Amino acid sequence: MEHAFEAEGLVKRYGKTTALAGIDLAARPGTVLGVLGPNGAGKTTAVRILATLLRPDGGRATVGGLDVVRHAARVRRMIGLTGQYASVDEDLTGTQNLVLIGQLLNLRTAEAKVRAAELLAEFDLTEAAGRPAKTYSGGMRRRLDLAASLVGRPDVIYLDEPTTGLDPAKRDDIWNQVRSLVADGATVLLTTQYLEEADALADEISVIDHGRVIAHGTPASLKAVVGGQTILVRPADPARLADAAGVLAAVSGHQPESPSRGVVTVPVDGDAAFTEVVKRLDLLGIGVTELSLRLPSLDEVFFSLTGQHTERAEEVAA
Amino acid sequence: MTITAERVLPAPVAPRPFGLVRHSLALARRSLIKTLRSPEQLLDVTLQPVVFVVVFVYLLGGAVSGSTHDYLQLLLPAIMVQTTVFGGMATGVNLNTDIRKGVFDRFRSLPIGRSAPLIGSVLGDLIRYVVAVVSLFAFGYVLGFRVETDLLSALAACLLVILFAFSLSWAFVLVGMLAREPGAVQGIAFLALFPLTFGTSMIAPAATMPDWLRSWVAVNPVSHVMDASRGLLLGGPVAGPVLWSLFWSAVFVLVFGPLAVRAYRRRT
Ligand SMILES: Nc1ncnc2c1ncn2[C@@H]1O[C@H](COP(=O)(O)OP(=O)(O)OP(=O)(O)O)[C@@H](O)[C@H]1O
Ligand SMILES: [Mg+2]
Numbered sequence: 001m002e003h004a005f006e007a008e009g010l011v012k013r014y015g016k017t018t019a020l021a022g023i024d025l026a027a028r029p030g031t032v033l034g035v036l037g038p039n040g041a042g043k044t045t046a047v048r049i050l051a052t053l054l055r056p057d058g059g060r061a062t063v064g065g066l067d068v069v070r071h072a073a074r075v076r077r078m079i080g081l082t083g084q085y086a087s088v089d090e091d092l093t094g095t096q097n098l099v100l101i102g103q104l105l106n107l108r109t110a111e112a113k114v115r116a117a118e119l120l121a122e123f124d125l126t127e128a129a130g131r132p133a134k135t136y137s138g139g140m141r142r143r144l145d146l147a148a149s150l151v152g153r154p155d156v157i158y159l160d161e162p163t164t165g166l167d168p169a170k171r172d173d174i175w176n177q178v179r180s181l182v183a184d185g186a187t188v189l190l191t192t193q194y195l196e197e198a199d200a201l202a203d204e205i206s207v208i209d210h211g212r213v214i215a216h217g218t219p220a221s222l223k224a225v226v227g228g229q230t231i232l233v234r235p236a237d238p239a240r241l242a243d244a245a246g247v248l249a250a251v252s253g254h255q256p257e258s259p260s261r262g263v264v265t266v267p268v269d270g271d272a273a274f275t276e277v278v279k280r281l282d283l284l285g286i287g288v289t290e291l292s293l294r295l296p297s298l299d300e301v302f303f304s305l306t307g308q309h310t311e312r313a314e315e316v317a318a
Numbered sequence: 319m320t321i322t323a324e325r326v327l328p329a330p331v332a333p334r335p336f337g338l339v340r341h342s343l344a345l346a347r348r349s350l351i352k353t354l355r356s357p358e359q360l361l362d363v364t365l366q367p368v369v370f371v372v373v374f375v376y377l378l379g380g381a382v383s384g385s386t387h388d389y390l391q392l393l394l395p396a397i398m399v400q401t402t403v404f405g406g407m408a409t410g411v412n413l414n415t416d417i418r419k420g421v422f423d424r425f426r427s428l429p430i431g432r433s434a435p436l437i438g439s440v441l442g443d444l445i446r447y448v449v450a451v452v453s454l455f456a457f458g459y460v461l462g463f464r465v466e467t468d469l470l471s472a473l474a475a476c477l478l479v480i481l482f483a484f485s486l487s488w489a490f491v492l493v494g495m496l497a498r499e500p501g502a503v504q505g506i507a508f509l510a511l512f513p514l515t516f517g518t519s520m521i522a523p524a525a526t527m528p529d530w531l532r533s534w535v536a537v538n539p540v541s542h543v544m545d546a547s548r549g550l551l552l553g554g555p556v557a558g559p560v561l562w563s564l565f566w567s568a569v570f571v572l573v574f575g576p577l578a579v580r581a582y583r584r585r586t
Contacts, residue, residue, distance in 0.1 A: 076429040087420030103344035137552045
C-alpha cells in the first residue's frame with residue numbers, strides 16, 4: 001500500500017455551490033499532508049468525506065486501500081477526527097468524554113479509564129479532568145478534542161484547522177503533539193490557513209482554492225515558487241520610511257512593497273539578508289518598532305500562485 | 319524519501335461481543351449524566367403533571383365524580399400515562415438539537431452501530447419516566463390517592479406505563495430526525511399528542527362523549543394503556559387492556575425504531 005489515504009477527483013456539490021471540483025489528495029504512511037487554503041476552499045468538505053461523514057458526488061477516496069463509502073465501517077476503525085468545530089460533549093467532564101469514546105471503541109471500562117488518564121496527562125488536562133468541558137478555555141477544548149480523536153490510537157488522523165484561535169504557546173503544544181504522533185508512525189492530514197504551520201509540520205503541501213488543488217509539493221519546492229521569506233520593517237519615525245525602503249532594495253535587489261501604512265516589506269532568499277538589513281539600518285540610525293523575517297502569508301502565496309489575492313483579502317481591502 | 323514507520327502500538331480495537339448493547343448503554347449513560355447535570359430538564363415530568371392533577375381534580379372532580387377523592391382515584395392512573403407519553407417528546411427535541419453538534423460527528427466517525435446513539439438517548443431518557451411516575455405517586459399520596467390492589471399490580475402498572483412511553487418515544491425520535499429544528503419537533507409532537515392523550519377517558523367517562531369521539535377513544539392505543547393502568551391500580555378488568563398495550567408497544571418500536579434509524583443515516 002503506497003498511500004495511507006488517497007482521494008481522487010473528489011466532487012461535492014451543495015445545491016449550486018461546488019465545494020469540491022475534483023480534488024486529489026494523498027499521503028504516504030507516516031507522513032503529514034498539509035492542506036492549505038482560504039475560507040471556503042473546501043478543506044472541511046474534503047476531510048468530512050475522508051472521515052466517512054459525507055458521501056462524495058464524484059471521484060473516490062480510500063483509507064488504507066479501503067473505499068470510504070463501500071467500507072465505511074472498516075475505515076472508521078483506522079481513523080481519528082478532530083473536526084474544525086469542537087466535537088466534545090460540553091456537559092461531560094474531560095474524563096467522561098474520553099472514557100465514553102474508549103467504551104465505544106470496545107475498551108473495557110477499566111482500560112478506558114486508564115487510557116483517558118494517560119491522554120489527559122499527555123495533554124496537560126489532568127487538573128481539569130473532573131470539570132465539565134463547558135468550563136474549559138478554547139485551548140483546553142481543542143486539546144481535549146485532539147485527545148478524544150487519539151483514544152483508539154488511529155493510523156490516520158485528520159486535524160481540521162487544529163490551531164485556529166490558539167495563542168502561540170498553545171499552538172506550539174499542538175505542533176509538538178502532531179510531531180510525536182508522526183514519530184509513532186501515524187499519518188496525518190492537517191488543514192490550515194497558515195503557510196507557516198504547513199511548513200513547520202507537513203512533508204507535502206496541497207494548496208487548494210475553490211475546490212481545486214492549485215499547487216502541490218514539498219514545503220521547500222512551494223517556497224521556491226512563492227519566494228522564500230519576507231523582511232518587514234516599521235521605522236519608529238514614519239518620515240524615514242523611504243530610507244528603510246532604500247536599505248531593503250539595496251540588500252535584496254527587489255523593489256520593496258508597502259502593504260500597509262508605515263511598513264515596507266521585501267522578499268529575500270536567505271536569512272543572511274536579514275543580518276545585513278539590521279546592520280545597515282543601525283548604520284543609518286533608523287530606529288524600528290517592528291522588524292521581522294517571516295514566511296509569506298496565505299494571501300501572498302495565493303498572489304504568487306494565481307496572480308490573485310484571496311477573496312477574504314479582497315473583502316478586507318474593499 | 320521513504321518513511322514507512324511501523325505502528326509501534328497495537329490497535330486496541332479487539333472485537334468483543336454484544337457491541338451494540340454495550341455501545342448503547344455507554345451512550346445511555348452519557349444522556350443520563352446530561353439530564354442529571356441540568357435537572358430543570360425534568361420539570362415537564364415533575365411540575366407539569368402536578369399542575370394538571372391540581373387543576374383537574376379541583377376544577378372537574380366535583381362535576382365528574384361527585385367528589386374530588388373519587389375523581390383523583392380515576393385521574394391519577396391516567397395522568398401517569400399522559401405525563402410519560404408527553405415526556406418522550408423531549409427525547410426527540412434533544413436529539414434534534416444534538417445531532418447538529420460536533421459530538422454527533424464524532425459518534426458517526428466511530429466504528430459503532432448506526433443505531434447506537436439513538437438507542438442510547440432513548441434508554442437514557444427512561445429516567446424521565448421513572449421520575450414522572452415516582453413524583454406523581456408521591457404527590458397523589460399527599461392528596462389522598464390510594465392503590466386499591468396490591469403492590470405487585472401497582473409495580474406492573476408502572477412498568478407497563480414506562481414501557482409504552484419508551485416505545486412511543488421512537489415516534490418522537492423519528493420526528494426529531496426528520497424535522498429541521500427543535501421547535502418543529504415540539505410543534506409536530508404536540509399536534510399528535512393532544513388527540514392521543516385527551517381523546518381518552520382520562521378526564522371524563524367516554525359514555526358522555528359524541529359517537530365519533532367515542533369510536534376514536536375505543537381504538538386509541540393510549541386509551542388501552544390508561545385502562546390497563548386503572549385496572550392494575552384500582553382493580554377491574556386488566557387482561558384485555560394489558561395485551562392491547564403490549565401489542566401497541568411492540569408495533570411502535572418495530573415501526574418507528576427502524577424508520578428513525580434510517581432517517582438518521584440519511585441525515586448527514
Ligand atoms: N452544508 C453545506 N451546505 C451548503 N454549502 C456548504 C455546506 N458545507 C459547505 N458548504 C460550502 O462549500 C464550500 C466549501 O466549504 P468548506 O467548509 O469545505 O470550506 P473550508 O475550506 O473548510 O473553509 P473554512 O476555512 O472557512 O473552514 C463553501 O463555499 C461553503 O459555503
Ligand atoms: Mg473548514
